[in-house]
Each structure stands twice: as structure tokens, then as C-alpha cells.
Amino acid sequence: MPIHVAGRRRAPASLAAEFPAAEIIDVTSRAVEPWVRLSPFYPHGGIPVPLSGGVTSQSVEGIWQALKVFEGVDVDPAKLTVATMKGLKRTVRRFGPVRGHRAGLHGGELLPYETARRRIYLPAYRWVLDNRVADLVERLRVKRDVVLLDYTTNGDVGDPATPLSHAALIRLYIEGRWPDEGAGGPGPVSEPAAPAA
Known part of the structure; x- marks a missing residue:
């Protein structure tokens, strides 16, 4: 069951030529139901904010943006409550300039970019895969040949030059190759949970 990741901006003819037998599925915030639910912008609600002791967010992107710290502006908890994808x-x-991501909403430490990806973004998005979209993950798992469309195709958490692709993370999750969420060894990959109500 090959899963490929390709750029959403590619022409349909180009995708069809490279992946002639594959089902093409957009998983961005512009996707249709149900696949839009795989977007980190999707407001599932109740997503635990890493390193923040019981605080939750509507979306993964809300967490990432809320904890971002700029030269003259600190965290923005309001981003955790945005439920519209806009x-x-x-x-x-x-x-x-960005100074880093705060290690939790009230944390004292500023995390550099790659560390923030590992300690904030990955656990938050994995929680969504485990707890909010397990049904969709299973549907992808049993497909024969599929291409996931995203705005970027970078699945390397350690590559800061290109934004991280959540489509690539979905592929890694299904393949049991989830990236390291901290120091020493691969991050935990749990069996998919029962679909959320």
C-alpha cells in the first residue's frame, strides 16, 4: 500500500503521469470533507497543548502559532480558541523576527525551531491522529495506492529550510516511522484509537 506525498499546486496532468493508478487526496485546509479533518488548521477542539498542563486548543496550528515568540511579542493564547481555520x-x-517557541503557554524556556517541532508540533499532531481522525487514518491504511496533497512535501523534522508537511507526517505515522519527539530514539507511535464521536 504505497502512500506518496505531492505538492498541491502541481498540475493534475503531472500528478496523473507520475502516479497513474493512485487515488489523489488533498489533506490541506482547502480539502473537502472528510479529508480536511487531517489539516492541522482543522478545529477539532480539546487538543492538549504540549508542556502546558491541561490547556487545550481548537487546532494544531493554533498551538504552533500561540506559542511562537517574536522579538517584541510573546505568546498569544487567543490563537488556541480560533475555531474557523482563519x-x-x-x-x-x-x-x-521570531525568537523561538515557548516551552508551554507559561514556560520560561524558548525552544529553537527544530526542538519546537519535536516537542510541540509532533505531539500535538500525533494526538489528533490518535484521537480525532483514527477513522481516516484507517481508511488511508487500507488503500492500494494513494497520493496525499500538501503545500509542502518535507517530512524531515530536522530540515528547517522548508515547512514541515503534515501529509508526510501522516505517511510516516501509517508506516510506523514517526519522528523522534525528543532526545534519544523514535517518538511513540500508538495503535490507532477508536474513532472519536
């Missing part, structure tokens, strides 16, 4: 981004253009 208005989540906090940009360098508006706030200046």
Missing part, C-alpha cells in the same frame, strides 16, 4: 497565522512581517 486568522491563525502570526507572521514575521507583522511582528518582527
Whole structure:
């Protein structure tokens, strides 16, 4: 059951030529139901904010943006409550250089980019795969040949030059190759939970 990851902006003819037998599934925030639920922007609600003791977020992207710290602007807890997939981004253009991501909503430590990916983004997105979209993961797992479309295809957490692809993370999760969420060894991969109500 091959799972491929390709750029969403590619022409349909190009995708069809490279993957002639594959089912093409968009998993971005512009996807249709039910696959849009795999987007980190999707407001599942109740997502635990890593390193934050009981705080939850509507979306994974809300967590990532909320904990981002800029030169003159600290965390923004309001991003945790956004339930529309819009208005989540906090940009360098508006706030200046990024200093890092705070290790939890009230944490004192600022995490560098790769460490933040491992300790914040990966656990949050894995929680969604385990607890909110296990049914969709199972549907992908049994498909014969599928291409997941995302805006980026980078599945290497250690490559800071390109944004991380959640489609690539889905593939790694299904293949049992989830990236390391900290120091020493691969991160935990649990068996898919029962589909959420």
C-alpha cells in the first residue's frame, strides 16, 4: 500500500503521469470533507497543548502559532480558541523576527525551531491522529495506492529550510516511522484509537 506525498499546486496532468493508478487526496485546509479533518488548521477542539498542563486548543496550528515568540511579542493564547481555520497565522512581517517557541503557554524556556517541532508540533499532531481522525487514518491504511496533497512535501523534522508537511507526517505515522519527539530514539507511535464521536 504505497502512500506518496505531492505538492498541491502541481498540475493534475503531472500528478496523473507520475502516479497513474493512485487515488489523489488533498489533506490541506482547502480539502473537502472528510479529508480536511487531517489539516492541522482543522478545529477539532480539546487538543492538549504540549508542556502546558491541561490547556487545550481548537487546532494544531493554533498551538504552533500561540506559542511562537517574536522579538517584541510573546505568546498569544487567543490563537488556541480560533475555531474557523482563519486568522491563525502570526507572521514575521507583522511582528518582527521570531525568537523561538515557548516551552508551554507559561514556560520560561524558548525552544529553537527544530526542538519546537519535536516537542510541540509532533505531539500535538500525533494526538489528533490518535484521537480525532483514527477513522481516516484507517481508511488511508487500507488503500492500494494513494497520493496525499500538501503545500509542502518535507517530512524531515530536522530540515528547517522548508515547512514541515503534515501529509508526510501522516505517511510516516501509517508506516510506523514517526519522528523522534525528543532526545534519544523514535517518538511513540500508538495503535490507532477508536474513532472519536
